[in-house]
Amino acid sequence: MDEPILSVDDIHTYYGMSYVLKGVSLQVGHGQTVALLGRNGAGKTTTLRSIIGLVVPRKGHVYYQGEEITGIKPHLIARRGITYVPETRDIFSYLSVRENLEIAYRPTSRWSITDVFHLFPALEPLQDRAGRFLSGGEQQMLAIARALLTGANLILLDEPSQGLAPLIVREVLRILRDLKREGISILLVEQKLDLATRLADSLYIIDQGHIVFEGTPQSLSENEEILHTHLGVGGRR
């Protein structure tokens, strides 16, 4: 593989005394979609927070486009082209859809607000609606649309399908495929195995702060032992 857009090298992250990430390494290639799977509490969100600088690993390194970004402030990391879409989505609830997009826009973005309405046709008729009146699915789309307008090359997505109805999950799947086609690199945290395996070029599984599997969706689906032990799905019961 060429130099990855993101390389996480043996990071160890703590919250106070609590030792959460115990040597996590992963790579995202340019234009790839990589999924990070794992049970609740395994350390998925902490991995994303460690990449974007919301928590600083005590040991190990994070490289973006070959440059070390470990310990850099989150807003400076964001300016380099990484956007984090948290589980909570963090839409401005008193601003309209259009205002949420305008605030996110940076001239370095390849997309205009008109462009994102083409990518997210469901948002266009809602442009004047306040964030607090959007459904969960609409908020998720707005959060991803906003990430594009920041000029991100790499998007870190924390459980985008969470709390969404199956039909909306399918729409999110379509959008993430569109982003991939546009050349955006994605690190996707998921609990929904099928969504991850349908989208990802490669997958990692994290369990209790350790990466316990790395491979293709194909190799994972053939590995019942791993699925059963670390995700608690399928296989022998």
Ligand SMILES: Nc1ncnc2c1ncn2[C@@H]1O[C@H](COP(=O)(O)OP(=O)(O)O)[C@@H](O)[C@H]1O
């Ligand atoms: N702010 C925090 N302070 C202390 N412990 C935390 C904090 N956030 C998460 N943890 C703990 O770190 C572990 C990993 O959490 P997290 O990364 O959120 O897991 P996941 O996203 O995989 O569900 C859990 O045991 C959780 O309780």
Ligand SMILES: [Mg+2]
């Ligand atoms: Mg989480």
